[in-house]
Amino acid sequence: MTERAADSFEDWLRERLPERGLRGKAAAVVELLLSQPRRASFASAGELAQVAGVNVATVTRTAQALGFAGWPALQLELRARYLSSLSAGQVAAEHRGNGSPSSRSLRRDLDSLALLNRRMDERVLLTIAEAVAAARRTVIVADGSYAAVGLALAHNARLAGYPVAAVTAGDAELANTVSTVAAGDVLIAISFWRLYESTVLAANEAGSRGARVFAITDAASPALANAAEEVVLVPAEGEAFFPSLTGGMAVAQALVAQLAAVDPARTGASIEAAEAMWARFGLLHRRPATP
Amino acid sequence: MTERAADSFEDWLRERLPERGLRGKAAAVVELLLSQPRRASFASAGELAQVAGVNVATVTRTAQALGFAGWPALQLELRARYLSSLSAGQVAAEHRGNGSPSSRSLRRDLDSLALLNRRMDERVLLTIAEAVAAARRTVIVADGSYAAVGLALAHNARLAGYPVAAVTAGDAELANTVSTVAAGDVLIAISFWRLYESTVLAANEAGSRGARVFAITDAASPALANAAEEVVLVPAEGEAFFPSLTGGMAVAQALVAQLAAVDPARTGASIEAAEAMWARFGLLHRRPATP
DNA sequence: CGCCTCATGCAATGACCATTGCATTTCCGG
DNA sequence: CCGGAAATGCAATGGTCATTGCATGAGGCG
Incomplete structure (x- = not known):
């Protein structure tokens, strides 16, 4: 995500927070959405819950607190925003491997470093x-x-x-x-x-x-x-x-x-x-x- | 995806086809993966099957014919490639910093990771x-x-x-x-x-x-x-x-x-x-x- | 045309999904 | 410190998922 896109994404998400704010676990879910947008775009509510250290019900309720019907609705919006923040490339990446965990890990680190x-x-x-x-x-x-x-x-x-x-x-x-x-x-x-x-x-x-x-x-x-x-x-x-x-x-x-x-x-x-x-x-x- | 990225993606996919090729319905699934990579990255096997006009079992079996355990394994690879094709240009195109030691260090690490x-x-x-x-x-x-x-x-x-x-x-x-x-x-x-x-x-x-x-x-x-x-x-x-x-x-x-x-x-x-x-x-x- | 092999659909199956009611825990204000 | 409201977890529930065995259909070859 570009710097401006990241600010926009964060602003958008924070604007949707309830007036009284969120407490501990729900706030952790929101922070995870902000810090791991790629995972948020694809993962199940259960996986998000595990990574954030909360119960899966909290993921659903956090999505609802943000004004969505549930997790799938929120994820659809997150995905659209994440994808639109990636610009179409002009140079093809060289793709390696058959999707093994290690090659996925290396690729993800490369993406993170580019973002950094x-x-x-x-x-x-x-x-x-x-x-x-x-x-x-x-x-x-x-x-x-x-x-x-x-x-x-x-x-x-x-x-x-x-x-x-x-x-x-x-x-x-x-x-x-x-x-x-x-x-x-x-x-x-x-x-x-x-x-x-x-x-x-x-x-x-x-x-x-x-x-x-x-x-x-x-x-x-x-x-x-x-x-x-x-x-x-x-x-x-x-x-x-x-x-x-x-x-x-x-x-x-x-x-x-x-x-x-x-x-x-x-x-x-x-x-x-x-x-x-x-x-x-x-x-x-x-x-x-x-x- | 850019034209060159599409060729690379298409080459990769066609290389994985079995020697005797694929018949009707399975070939339609492969064409769908090529023509709608974004959908292929996110959709369930059921949705893909519906769009391609085949039974969901055919999606699974096509994935297996391509050398994957099943649809989720193939989708993971498709997703990684699709996302990489979106962000790869950013890796290559953007150069930041005014030559300070820290920015040169970050840049060098990025190059090293791309090489890796x-x-x-x-x-x-x-x-x-x-x-x-x-x-x-x-x-x-x-x-x-x-x-x-x-x-x-x-x-x-x-x-x-x-x-x-x-x-x-x-x-x-x-x-x-x-x-x-x-x-x-x-x-x-x-x-x-x-x-x-x-x-x-x-x-x-x-x-x-x-x-x-x-x-x-x-x-x-x-x-x-x-x-x-x-x-x-x-x-x-x-x-x-x-x-x-x-x-x-x-x-x-x-x-x-x-x-x-x-x-x-x-x-x-x-x-x-x-x-x-x-x-x-x-x-x-x-x-x-x-x- | 008939036979054989492969492709494909149907349906059963187990796993995982998201949601929600109820109970418990936590936090805040008096 | 206590009480009340809100947050959170647990578990039940219904739905969707992907896979696979079996039966049927399609295509190719003789």
Whole structure:
């Protein structure tokens, strides 16, 4: 979907909300429709319910709260909007495979990354990179399967020469870490699909202690958006049950590239030091000479 | 669909026809798939049958004649191709950003992922997924920044219901783990850019103990290729100093998608158990009502 | 024209779908 | 804290789905 189309789609959907709003589970369904429009276009109410962690009846009732007779009626509208947001291509994609789950997964990740490229406001990435570069230290909060993105970001940011640590090992460590956060620090909260309570608490706590807070997420969760100075939205719609971390990893990669450009001399020196250490410890396998 | 995309789609479909061809009604179904790809992407077999003037059983049997298990399997492939044909032009046509490091990084990751989609031999992913599903247990070796990919793969494979562990914390732990590897196990070595000596040793050792060894890497390293039954090549060229893990993450995602399809009942039960546990521990944030 | 093979329709079957009434849970306001 | 209203889950229900065995029809060949 194009950026303008996405705004229009979201505006349209939010206009249909009842005046008193929606509570917990129904709101989760709406967020899922917004963050996974492709799935919403095809999936059964049962599948949507499973992904959103609600009962199938709630999907039906949410559709009705939005002014439709039921799920099929809502889905028809969602599908039409989703398809019309895709423009007719002028260049054929090269199609591979026979529709296996793995090839579908790769294709979906490609689509998500294309969307990410179109949507990304690089000033936000620049803001975050500069905040990290200027920070006393940076804490990245990421748990469960999101930990991978947090770890990669922290590891490479450290290689780039900055004091960045990822907290991925549970609530106790997170609480201990956040209790030391102060003004001058940066906290980056990474959360896709389902939002951990502890992540929200950490973001709010860090903010109230004067740290700058940023979020990398796949849905416009008000709880996290309220806590964060900037939010990076990343498509994370995956094949089957699992959200895809490919877009998140690409954002982590982009952030580090931007961070490395803030002070090239500092980053260069840090990398040289790391390389010297690798050589001293004999960590790397000697590649045979190219034939 | 564009003319060239239609030719490719049509070529693909006609290649799947049985050698002796199709007669009357089945041929009408195929013509309908070609002439109304959007309907083919969404409609039930019953609706297609009605439009084509055939019995619903003929739709199923035509799908089977084309090499699919049934209508849903064929439709999934048709849908993926139809959507790709709509969005592919966007992948190729739109270029964003003014050359900042972050936008160059995102762009490069998109190109890498497009390359990965074109090159990927999905039979290799299927082989690995089936090996993991049949294994006594699976060990993923990934260190340094590659740890992120290993952790994500292990975490999601466990969610899918399989005994998979990642070793990411250094040589001592790796040695201890490999010393327990035996026939019936699987070892997946993940290594990009620079190849850790310990990774090569672990792969060789596991192989000599009778385990099946697979590698996910960005270069055709003879040392690792010799040790591995199959090698998945992933473009990992990143912006600036750092290799990009985006392609690696996409492959991990694809593997888990394939793994989840090996025994859907097992994976479904595992996910249900995990969800019940999340609910019991009150881990997930309740989203507030949307205003 | 007759025979044989393959294609196709009919109908039974099991699975999944969406909806809704009732009971329970949750949230908000006093 | 309590009560009431709304949200939500459970389960029953009727409908639609896709598949497949059996019977019949169609087409091709001798």
